[in-house]
Amino acid sequence: MIDPNKLYQLQPGQKRRKLALTFGELERDIAGIPEPGMEYNFTRMTRQEYTKAVCRIVLEDPQLPQETAAELKRLIEAPEFDERRVCNFARNALLALIGTFPAEWDLVIAPHSSDKLTVEKRNFFKGVCVYAEDLRSPFNIGSVFRTAEAMGCEKVYISPNCTDPAQTKAVRSSMGCIDTLGYTRCTLDELPENIPVFVLETGGTPIDKFEFPKEGIVIIGSEELGVSPEALKRATYGRVTIPMTGLKASLNVGVAFGILMQKWNEALRGE
Numbered sequence: 001m002i003d004p005n006k007l008y009q010l011q012p013g014q015k016r017r018k019l020a021l022t023f024g025e026l027e028r029d030i031a032g033i034p035e036p037g038m039e040y041n042f043t044r045m046t047r048q049e050y051t052k053a054v055c056r057i058v059l060e061d062p063q064l065p066q067e068t069a070a071e072l073k074r075l076i077e078a079p080e081f082d083e084r085r086v087c088n089f090a091r092n093a094l095l096a097l098i099g100t101f102p103a104e105w106d107l108v109i110a111p112h113s114s115d116k117l118t119v120e121k122r123n124f125f126k127g128v129c130v131y132a133e134d135l136r137s138p139f140n141i142g143s144v145f146r147t148a149e150a151m152g153c154e155k156v157y158i159s160p161n162c163t164d165p166a167q168t169k170a171v172r173s174s175m176g177c178i179d180t181l182g183y184t185r186c187t188l189d190e191l192p193e194n195i196p197v198f199v200l201e202t203g204g205t206p207i208d209k210f211e212f213p214k215e216g217i218v219i220i221g222s223e224e225l226g227v228s229p230e231a232l233k234r235a236t237y238g239r240v241t242i243p244m245t246g247l248k249a250s251l252n253v254g255v256a257f258g259i260l261m262q263k264w265n266e267a268l269r270g271e
Helices: 012-031 047-059 066-077 083-098 138-150 168-173 177-181 229-234 253-269
Strands: 128-132 155-158 197-206 216-220 238-241
Touching (some): 012 083, 047 083, 066 083, 128 138, 138 155, 138 168, 197 229, 197 253, 216 253
Parallel strands (some): 128 155, 128 216, 197 216, 197 238
């Protein structure tokens, strides 16, 4: 960790960038997932003292909005000092000053468990599966895994052209669920033959009227093109649609999948 006194010697732009990186390193250390060689090792003060010291440097930034400064000061002085929340708030405040969207930075998220869970140790609905066709965004594929695990999918299938779930941003947005679930990369023709297959796509049966199967595979399509014509042909069980009223009538694929899984989950529970 850089000596706080040295930060004062940097130019404003360089100082903000260095502070943002420092808070990211602190967040990782607090979460127990520091990058190798980036563990907190500043011997002159405790990590909490260090965090408060660098936060006070942020408070001296003349471009820091007044309301942001007030909230950061409140977090620093809170009776129960939430070290990680303070670091996260300060880092995002700096990113806003720098003009960098937080999504462009790796998420600082600790997995819920270091153990790799297996399907046998999970609660899930037998035969409930999802096929992700040509998803390109690692954040979206990670979100699909996270929702699939939370909502009781047994298996995840991905198409040959789907983004790699091992990509760093996918792993972090999945919150460890890629390891928990695992996946099978296959073509549409390689999906199991003895299970209903349906698609989530516009122009189908409204989700409130759709009769969800007890076992089945739902196909979700790419961010830009939706499901392919081949997927529509493969989906012999039908097409389910989420009714929308907005002008754009468009949902992020991860959000749409979450809505579908909630409805499927309700149907399986008999609610």
